[in-house]
Amino acid sequence: MQTSLSGIQRLSVRGRRPALPAGLRIYAFGDIHGRLDLLDELLSRAAHDISVRPVARPLFVFLGDYIDRGPSSRETIDRLIALGQHNECVFLKGNHEQVAIRCLSDRSLFDQWMRFGGVDTLVSYGVFPKPLLDEEQIVRLQAAFHDALPQAHFRFFRDLQKSFACGDFFFVHAGVRPKVDLSRQKESDLLWIREEFLSSSEDFGKIIVHGHTPGSEVEVAPNRINIDTGAFATGRLTCLVIDQTSLAVMDTGASAGRKQAL
Secondary structure, eight states: OOOOOTTGGGOOBTTBOOOOOTTEEEEEEOOOTTOHHHHHHHHHHHHHHHHHSOOSEEEEEEOSOOSSSSSOHHHHHHHHHHHHHHSOEEEBOOHHHHHHHHTTTOGGGHHHHIIIIIHHHHHHTTOOOOSSOOHHHHHHHHHHHHHHSOHHHHHHHHTOBSEEEETTEEEESSOOOTTSOGGGOOHHHHHHOOHHHHTOOOOOSSEEEEOSSOOSSOEEOSSEEEOOOOHHHHSOOEEEEEOSSOEEEEESSTTTTSOEEO
8 A cells, every 4th residue: 555654753743643542543534526436445444454453432534525526426425324323423524515515505506516526416316417507407406406315415414514623633624724723713714725724834733634635645744644535536545544643544546455554
């Protein structure tokens, strides 16, 4: 398994190695984007990891962007809902979920959503939009999406969290606004921010684990870890495994038969 280890020796929170509470192990998953096949593969490997390395409290954390671009958005949501019924899970909101759910009430966002990969999501729900949409077609499309969206899926989208803090880690979809306390971050930044966050060397008080900005490798910096490896396009979905004082990566890439310690 390949990953970028650049800067891992400097990964610390105020001079010490970041840690979780005893007895807890976190499996954090990057942007899925409708790639149910990759999600199923990683969930199977996580289950195997738990079976051979039992832990009192395994926790699954998903960083958002479950839908769009890939072929199986609806099926991905079904799988996550089922997973949450039998496991402790945290589901974070991604910018793609934000736009999709807003389309239920705001027709003006449909063009943006279509450019984002929303066409693939609608098709997975049995709704087939035309290439060029006029106002009347958007009204019909919006109604069809309302009708096709199961109540369980609507509740799933409605209840997505904006962020999650645990031990020395702060999990979020996109990142955080520098110079703003983690407790006072705006949703727009948590779901959309890029350059101001990615270029910052600020100590945020916790290690930020995020996705949103795809790269060919896991990116490890002193203040953040980016685990979005562009699954919808690359076939590489990444899971960051955090034990009490150790970090490792599992992914679905060419070298996916083993786990890489960080």
